[in-house]
Amino acid sequence: MNHFVVKYYYGWFFIFCPHNVKINIVKICTKDKVMQVFNELSFEDGLPIPLQIKNHIKKLIVGGMLRKDEKLPSTRELSSMLDVSRNSVLKAYEELADDGYVRIEHNVGAYVLYIHVNTEENWELSWEERLSQSAHIADQLDLIKNTVRLEKKVINFRGLAPDKEIFDIEGVKRAFLNIISKEGYNVLNYGYAKGYKPLIDYLKSYMRGKGIDTEGKDIVITNGFTEGFGIVLSTICEEGDSILCENPTHNTALKIMKMHKLNVVGVDIEANGIDTFKLGEALKKNNIKAGYLVPSYHNPTGTVMPLEKRVEIYKTFKEHNVPIIEDGFSEELRYSGAHIPPIAAISGKGNGVIYIGSFSKILFPGIRVGWVLADKRLMTSLESIKKSSNIHTSFLDQAILYEYLLEGNLDKCIKKSRRIYKERYSFALECARRYIPYEEITGDGGMYIFLKLSKHIDCHRVLAECYERGVIFTPGDIFYVEGDNHNTMRLSFANVDLQDIEKGFSIIGEVVNNI
């Protein structure tokens, strides 16, 4: 016998074959089963069809619906059933073979390989009981979780994300294509913790333009201010140390200091920045490790510290030998008057000021690029701490940003931001005066103003009622070290047009007047 013979006896198929031929016993997916398992596949828009077929078959295999050695339907059969091209099915089968889910026998078919997923008895842990203290602190301080959830369209005075009109999509696209063709491999591979060298050089020169002496100093690129601040604290502070800041201050910075388990000493802020007398007292009384300051467009008060005060503050810190961590996040958003040099510039060749910069407000927060400028002797530690947490900031992002900056786009973006925000800023001040019965108002530019209302007003209550009427803002207590001053609010106009500023402020005013 030199050929195969199939015979049917008593309900069984018998295959007779030459004695030296090995037969693979295979299970063929029956038509019913094919119908059943592939009927569940409904294609989503956007994802390539072969990928969706492949993912579906993978699910069937690991879920045990398709077993070892089962033969998949032919490409012709499946393509007509799913109403897709035969090539799509063929591509899916080939990729399944590449991934080790099926084997393909040329001119015969595709067979399921043995994939064993252990599904032992359920193991249920009570994770709530296992949360660390840091997780609890982070949870409690998570603003998004703990403030009103946006379930409807509102006039939003809460967000600080730049207006989308400022985003120069075409410029970024160009920068991306240019850098990929110039640097390709380099920016897709691992890079250095310190950052992308051309960007570092650009930033040093940018810092010199602000009057900062960069000799003896260096830069490490970080994932925005937020990571930079965390790295600096990890480098110079121990758990339980005292750190000084303006009170109120940037809520994220407050959160980071608390996450580092530092004792936060808040010093009151006046119309032109931190109260210098109280600062001196606090530095005298407490063993302070460092002071965190936002001299320009302070968050949340929007105040800008004048030059004389910067000099006075610098001298006070110097006298107590306490370093300053300066946050220069939006000092470019100046709408009038002369440029005020950062405190890091006042320190000249000195090394007592660590400057943290960010492109989040003047370019794009999504690219998450910031930088820390500090004494060269601090660099190796800053770099090592950065490396231990995330190796480095995305080189691709840094390179795109660098290419974008090279074309002179920063100035264009800043000009555009100033034009848009300046108009909103002046109008917001005007509307606040017209509609909201405040006791004090601050804000010298930037993206927000800060209001202090009569002592008996609780801004959380105002917020709850405003939300019902389609307006939200940030209650000011979240910026205070002790969470007090419930009669304050920050109103950001970053993403609100003039019409909505007027409408929103008049609603806030009505709510406050009715309390």
Ligand SMILES: Cc1ncc(COP(=O)(O)O)c(C=O)c1O
């Ligand atoms: C005071 C302050 N610093 C820095 C930043 C920017 O942080 P990042 O660069 O992490 O986006 C913000 C953003 O709102 C801020 O308010």
